[in-house]
Amino acid sequence: MTALNFKGKEFVYNHHLAVPFRPLVPEETKGIGPVALDGNLIVHGDNLHALKALLPLYAGKVDCIFIDPPYNTGNEGWAYSDNVNAPMIREWLESNPIGVEDGLRHDKWCAMMWPRIRLLHEMLSDNGSIWITLDDNEVHHARSMLDEIFGENSFIGQLAWQKRTSRENRAVLSPSFDHILLYSKALKDTWKLRRNLLAPTEGGYANPDKDPRGDWASIPFTAQGFRKDQVYEITTPTGIKHRPPKGRCWGATEPEFERLKSENMVYWPKKGDGKPRIKQFPENAKGLVPMTFWSASEVGTTEESKKKLLEIFSDYEESDLVIHAPKTIALIERIIAIATKSDSIILDSFAGSGTTAHAVLSANERDGGERRFILVEMEDYADRLTAERMRRVIQGYEFKGVQKTELLRQSLSWAKIKKFNKIIHNIDTIENLHAHEYDYVTKEIRDGDLIVTGEKSYIDQMEGLGGKFTYCTLGDAVELDKVLSGETLPPYVGLGAALFHMATNYAFDPAAVREDDFYLGATKSQHVWLIYKADLDWLKSPEAALTLARAKAFAASDTDKHHLVFAPARFVSQKMLAEQNVPVEFVPLPFALYRMDRS
Incomplete structure (x- = not known):
């Protein structure tokens, strides 16, 4: 295995051992419920020292770690200050904060991450997994670091999350995805036996035919390969005749298909014209193996996560929400669904706005689980943003929003632009008819479409998810x-x-x-x-x-x-x-x- 080399590695290699223990100091007025160091935790303090403080309590107990560390684009303004006192590296440590022009910024990033990853490794349970989101700046260094600390055989996969769908025209290549590195203390085959499969249809169950057995989803009635007794002609209720697609056969023999029809287990799409599909009820559904590409349509985008944050903090100025690109609740919920049990501990030592804790509470509310979260945030917004989000999400919050109704969408072409007077007339007509229904009407051109939208402000109340947490700082070493x-x-x-x-x-x-x-x-x-x-x-x-x-x-x-x-x-x-x-x-x-x- 090729080892990762960076300036200062010899000084930080075992630095996690020399970091002193600091006791967790609860601040009762900032949490919800009685103080409990074995419950949900939010810790304000340097995350290296916080991890060392948590280690005596949680070593080998954490099933899932999700972290979103600095991407090291040269613009974060973060500084490396782990108090490594070796004279030979003092000079380059003191050149913080790092910038894009700093030739040692990658070395500094590695020196910052190394002792933290070492401690996170100790926190994981034997079958626990760590998920790290990064972009292209440091993902290659991170993989080498994780290979060295966890072992190459503990590499589970590298996933891609489609974080945006809009195009960035100022970039050399418009970035549309982030990497997610996945490692486990267990070897890949062992972790495969421990991880969960994904629900086959997330939110896709319905009951359009009022089936007394309840909601259902449909799955294709075809199978790979050729089996002679599973190749026959099927006639739909509307008289359309179907045979299996080329290279496939039906999912069962003809007598079995007739039995399924008699039991009202067959669904005919396209108003009865389509190929048969089979009803599948939740209790009979088989899970799906997670894929390595997670699309925006499945787990959301950073733009959606920003909107959610603005909803929760609708009384804040946007400038007060200093998080650049928070991760989506759906993204972390999917990680939780794959990597945890109903009573697992989930740790995030770069907590930011607290999305990980929000996702844990949301998962518990959905399935009745008793998962616990541990958040660590070193910035000064740990109380007013990270913990405050949890207070609002747990207890419920009032939010001011804007309800948008699309009144007109028209694709523009040169022929239509030449008739701009007609377009203006249509817009004026819409405003005359609907302006009184909204606070204001907006007009914009987006992706070649003219869009007219009615917008109305409103105040609503979001019900709380329930839960408790203890807020802590770090005491003297x-x-x-x-x-x-x-x-x-x-x-x-x-x-x-x-x-x-x-x-x-x-x-x-x-x-x-x-x-x-x-x-x-x-x-x-x-x-x-x-x-x-x-x-x-x-x-x-x-x-x-x-x-x-x-x-x-x-x-x-x-x-x-x-x-x-x-x-x-x-x-x-x-x-x-x-x-x-x-x-x-x-x-x-x-x-x-x-x-x-x-x-």
Whole structure:
């Protein structure tokens, strides 16, 4: 495999290990519902530090990651500031924000993304998947990076999303799609068994013939290949005779087809003239394998997503909505439909306007699921835009809109333009007849068509989707070497989360903590204890030491497992513990317990 090389790689290769843990600090007034770090989360802070803060709680638990990182077109104005202090790269890090004229902008993008991808990899469950949207600027670098971090065999596919249908005449080539890179911790064949198929008809069920069995969709009554007993003539109710298309046969034998007709399972399109199709009810529908091209007609465009954002924030000035091109709800809902279960956790560490959380709530509302979202946003709009969108979507919101009614559409040709007086007369007539029905009438020429539209402003109320979330910021770094000096004294759970994850590589469960008897939690093979209080005098007292009696008490709680004890001091040697068959291992505080890189 060809490795990705970029300036500064050697300094950021394991930088994610050196990033200090910071506790999540809930701000109760900015969320909805009681504080719950195991529920929906919106975290405001640098996403590298936020991912490290989330890691003790969610390592190996996230089923789906969707991120929309900076595309690095040279116009974003984002800056790389991960505080990598190596003198050799300080100079080029300090040339932020990067611009299109910066010859090192691709190196900087890679240096910014590398430690974040490393942490995101740790967050994924064994069968979890990561979906990354990019354009042509960095997609090739991203694939090389993901190949190196995840492994080439974890590459699932590269998809194309048709993000726009209008033509950009100022461009060399009018960009119409974005890439979506898809990787999984599982190998491709394993992930295939875990992923979901798409609904065969999304929103296509109806009941035009009042079938008592309910809504249905129709599927073709043909099959590939040639089977002699499935090639025969079919006569429609209107008398039209049909044979299978060349190279195909009917989907069943003639007796089977007659049975389907008798059971009212055959639909005749084109008012009875068309080739037969078979009714398919939702409970009998087979799913579809996702394709690598997702059209705008299926999952929407950036223009539609902007309109949705303007609807939700109809009381904001458009300039306040700083998101350049938000992704559509339908796009992320499709990813959720493929990649998650009804109780999965979905993470977006470049949250922007919060479309991912909106899509999660929408999916839950549709199928009754209990999926959870985790959003991370580092910009200052995390509260007023990202979290505010969730408040409105959950509780409902009033929006001001414009209802548009097309009054005239006429294709223009030179012959018609020469008769412009007639065209003007037609427009005047329409305005005279309908102007009183609308606030204003607009005229425009678009794609060679003259379009006259009546527009009427209105105020409506959008019903909320329901749900809760906790809003958090990041606390001071948990720097273990400063604990006993008193410079930093993190709360018990904050310090315990960092120590538990670093020592075990398992996610920390706050519900398992018993602070009164210094218990942090357990893995399959060991229990973890932390003798600690956020009190400098107590930490320096004999009460903070591991004694033989305390070690025996810890071990007695479960004699079948090993016990790991963090403490500022001890009054018993490891040798004595071994001699007395006490399965306890002492780890001193402060202790920089960085796990060895296992990649």
